[in-house]
Amino acid sequence: MSEVRFGQAINRALADAMAADDSVVVFGEDIAAPGGPFGVTRGLLDRFGPDRVRDTPISEAAIVGAAVGAAMSGLKPVVEIMFMDFVTLSMDALVNQAAKARFMFGGQYALPMVVRLPHGGGINAGPQHSQCLEAWLAHVPGLKVVCPATVADAYALTRAAIADPDPVIVVENKSLYAVKGELPEPPPSASIGKADVARPGRDATIATYGAMRAVALDAAGLLAKDGIEAEVIDLRSLQPWDEAAVLASLARTHRLVIVHEAVEAFGVGAEIAARMADIGFDELDGPIVRVGAPFMPVPFAKELEAHYRPDASRIVEAVRRTLA
Amino acid sequence: MGDIADLLMPKLGLTMTEGTVARWLVSPGQRFSAGDIIVVIETDKIANDVEAPAPGVMADLLSPEGDVVSVGAPIARWRLEGVSAAGRLATEAASAPKKGDLPKAARPPDASPVSLRRLEERIIATPYARRLAREAGIDLKFVGGSGPRGRIKAADVLDAKGGQVSSRQLTPIAPAVERATQTAPACSALSFVSADADVTALRALDNRLAGASGRTFERLTYVVLACTRALAGDGEEPVRIGFDMGGSLVAIECSPRDTLSAMATRIAQAQRGGDAGDLAIFIVEGKTRLLVPTVPQGWRMALGVGGVRAARGGAVSHEMTLAVSYDSSALDHASAARLLDDMIALLEEPLHLLAI
Numbered sequence: 306m307s308e309v310r311f312g313q314a315i316n317r318a319l320a321d322a323m324a325a326d327d328s329v330v331v332f333g334e335d336i337a338a339p340g341g342p343f344g345v346t347r348g349l350l351d352r353f354g355p356d357r358v359r360d361t362p363i364s365e366a367a368i369v370g371a372a373v374g375a376a377m378s379g380l381k382p383v384v385e386i387m388f389m390d391f392v393t394l395s396m397d398a399l400v401n402q403a404a405k406a407r408f409m410f411g412g413q414y415a416l417p418m419v420v421r422l423p424h425g426g427g428i429n430a431g432p433q434h435s436q437c438l439e440a441w442l443a444h445v446p447g448l449k450v451v452c453p454a455t456v457a458d459a460y461a462l463t464r465a466a467i468a469d470p471d472p473v474i475v476v477e478n479k480s481l482y483a484v485k486g487e488l489p490e491p492p493p494s495a496s497i498g499k500a501d502v503a504r505p506g507r508d509a510t511i512a513t514y515g516a517m518r519a520v521a522l523d524a525a526g527l528l529a530k531d532g533i534e535a536e537v538i539d540l541r542s543l544q545p546w547d548e549a550a551v552l553a554s555l556a557r558t559h560r561l562v563i564v565h566e567a568v569e570a571f572g573v574g575a576e577i578a579a580r581m582a583d584i585g586f587d588e589l590d591g592p593i594v595r596v597g598a599p600f601m602p603v604p605f606a607k608e609l610e611a612h613y614r615p616d617a618s619r620i621v622e623a624v625r626r627t628l629a
Numbered sequence: 630m631g632d633i634a635d636l637l638m639p640k641l642g643l644t645m646t647e648g649t650v651a652r653w654l655v656s657p658g659q660r661f662s663a664g665d666i667i668v669v670i671e672t673d674k675i676a677n678d679v680e681a682p683a684p685g686v687m688a689d690l691l692s693p694e695g696d697v698v699s700v701g702a703p704i705a706r707w708r709l710e711g712v713s714a715a716g717r718l719a720t721e722a723a724s725a726p727k728k729g730d731l732p733k734a735a736r737p738p739d740a741s742p743v744s745l746r747r748l749e750e751r752i753i754a755t756p757y758a759r760r761l762a763r764e765a766g767i768d769l770k771f772v773g774g775s776g777p778r779g780r781i782k783a784a785d786v787l788d789a790k791g792g793q794v795s796s797r798q799l800t801p802i803a804p805a806v807e808r809a810t811q812t813a814p815a816c817s818a819l820s821f822v823s824a825d826a827d828v829t830a831l832r833a834l835d836n837r838l839a840g841a842s843g844r845t846f847e848r849l850t851y852v853v854l855a856c857t858r859a860l861a862g863d864g865e866e867p868v869r870i871g872f873d874m875g876g877s878l879v880a881i882e883c884s885p886r887d888t889l890s891a892m893a894t895r896i897a898q899a900q901r902g903g904d905a906g907d908l909a910i911f912i913v914e915g916k917t918r919l920l921v922p923t924v925p926q927g928w929r930m931a932l933g934v935g936g937v938r939a940a941r942g943g944a945v946s947h948e949m950t951l952a953v954s955y956d957s958s959a960l961d962h963a964s965a966a967r968l969l970d971d972m973i974a975l976l977e978e979p980l981h982l983l984a985i
Binding site: 559586587588589590591629 | 755756757758759760776777782783
């Protein structure tokens with residue numbers, strides 16, 4: 306057991322996967338010698354050499370396009386898009402090629418590729434470097450989307466993504482990179498599609514993922530002072546997501562709040578709310594309430610961004626609303 | 630002059646399903662003023678005057694005297710000034726005229742009468758509450774909702790489940806009463822009378838008091854004061870009232886000249902578990918819509934205060950149901966009904982409660 310940062314846990318996962326499997330390669334902008342914009346790939350070049358750890362030109366279309374080709378021809382590429390906002394430039398390779406290959410070629414091709422996408426963060430990076438666009442990708446059949454919230458999951462879900470035979474998007478919240486946490490030895494493994502109960506409770510379920518897990522736990526702490534026991538579910542994986550776990554929790558608490566940093570409208574929360582309103586209908590004892598960012602671009606100014614990102618007080622308010 | 634509309638058989642009590650048209654006091658073509666008695670409706674229990682909520686003219690009498698008509702069915706056609714669909718008024722006029730409450734917006738003439746819609750109003754309940762009610766065989770019509778817009782939640786159904794009307798007991802008995810009944814068997818000739826009180830003004834008053842003095846009062850304070858004044862009538866004799874506080878029987882002596890603050894203080898300082906003594910009335914509060922307490926032998930009557938709910942069909946008005954249960958071998962129905970009427974009048978015009 307040792308305390309490491311979230312970013313270091315991903316670094317360890319990449320290194321362990323590369324050590325275990327020669328076909329795992331890493332490439333992206335500034336990830337080799339500079340060690341990545343957030344330092345996540347630091348040291349990999351020295352340890353595994355320039356053939357397996359490559360800097361690319363500034364072309365997200367080329368990065369993901371190359372990853373598709375590499376995956377189809379026997380490698381297991383793990384590529385990084387510096388900011389999730391730039392995934393727009395790689396959408397054709399991701400949505401029309403990577404997500405479709407297994408289906409279109411009758412299962413003859415598996416695409417064991419991983420795209421790491423740093424999202425969100427509240428780091429005062431402006432409208433084009435702060436977005437949470439995971440709902441776009443979770444909407445595409447053929448892509449899996451995971452979003453770790455803890456140091457242990459940063460390791461375990463990255464390893465699970467690399468081991469998966471299909472394209473997996475790993476969404477990493479930029480505000481988490483410096484967060485410290487315990488990484489057990491040997492490091493844990495995880496299955497894609499399994500949620501975690503981050504805090505048990507009987508009065509309301511808060512389903513969340515990524516950086517909002519900690520905020521939801523803060524909110525649950527505040528609510529507990531008033532005798533309200535909120536159960537916090539960390540989804541960990543968004544596509545597929547753990548419908549059974551959320552339903553089981555809803556059947557205990559009969560109330561559901563969904564929290565994410567992404568814009569509330571048409572988001573992951575909308576999908577979960579819709580499913581639970583269907584399969585969990587008879588369990589509901591209050592409205593399903595979503596907490597997300599308002600429907601606007603991420604503001605640059607620190608004060609505005611602080612209002613933009615969901616905080617514990619908004620989650621508390623949402624839980625109180627469904628308990629009313 | 631408004632459109633022709635139906636005058637509907639009003640629902641004069643929670644259990645009323647039909648009524649007898651006893652006597653018409655206007656004939657077709659006759660004009661009437663607001664407050665004029667239009668028709669006398671008889672139920673099993675009582676004869677009621679139905680007043681005109683607004684001036685108008687009678688068009689046609691559909692039900693002759695002596696006809697038994699289902700609640701909500703048209704018994705006459707009339708035109709009311711400034712009102713296009715007057716059905717809603719028939720119901721409300723019977724229980725308590727609310728003159729500020731006339732629907733101003735014109736409705737399409739062919740729209741179904743509001744009172745009919747009110748009776749068939751969809752009950753707002755959560756899916757889980759509906760499931761629990763289904764499993765327990767509880768009719769949600771008799772469950773008061775404590776959620777927003779009067780929404781019935783699971784907790785309301787569970788509350789009601791404890792107090793289902795059965796042959797053994799009529800209501801959720803407060804623990805104190807249960808204890809009392811161990812030594813004194815419940816009276817055998819239990820009867821009750823119930824009516825809805827519009828508490829919109831009461832809630833508004835409480836909000837204004839909060840704004841003006843930062844002080845709000847428990848619902849119980851208002852109810853105890855209204856009950857004291859109703860029991861005292863014109864007299865100034867103190868009244869001994871019992872109620873349940875956290876499972877203990879609490880009895881306090883109340884004066885009809887008490888202010889709200891004085892009453893709140895009496896209730897707050899009431900000693901638990903003391904000798905109940907000779908109670909005038911025992912008050913039980915609950916969340917269920919209709920709460921009919923039992924009356925232990927030797928006690929005269931009990932008042933059940935149901936949960937406050939948004940009035941069906943109304944976004945801003947709230948009501949609660951009060952029930953006076955009494956030993957019918959010791960008290961007559963008219964006295965109980967008068968007491969209930971007086972209490973409701975005070976609660977619906979709560980400024981009277983502020984006056985000393």
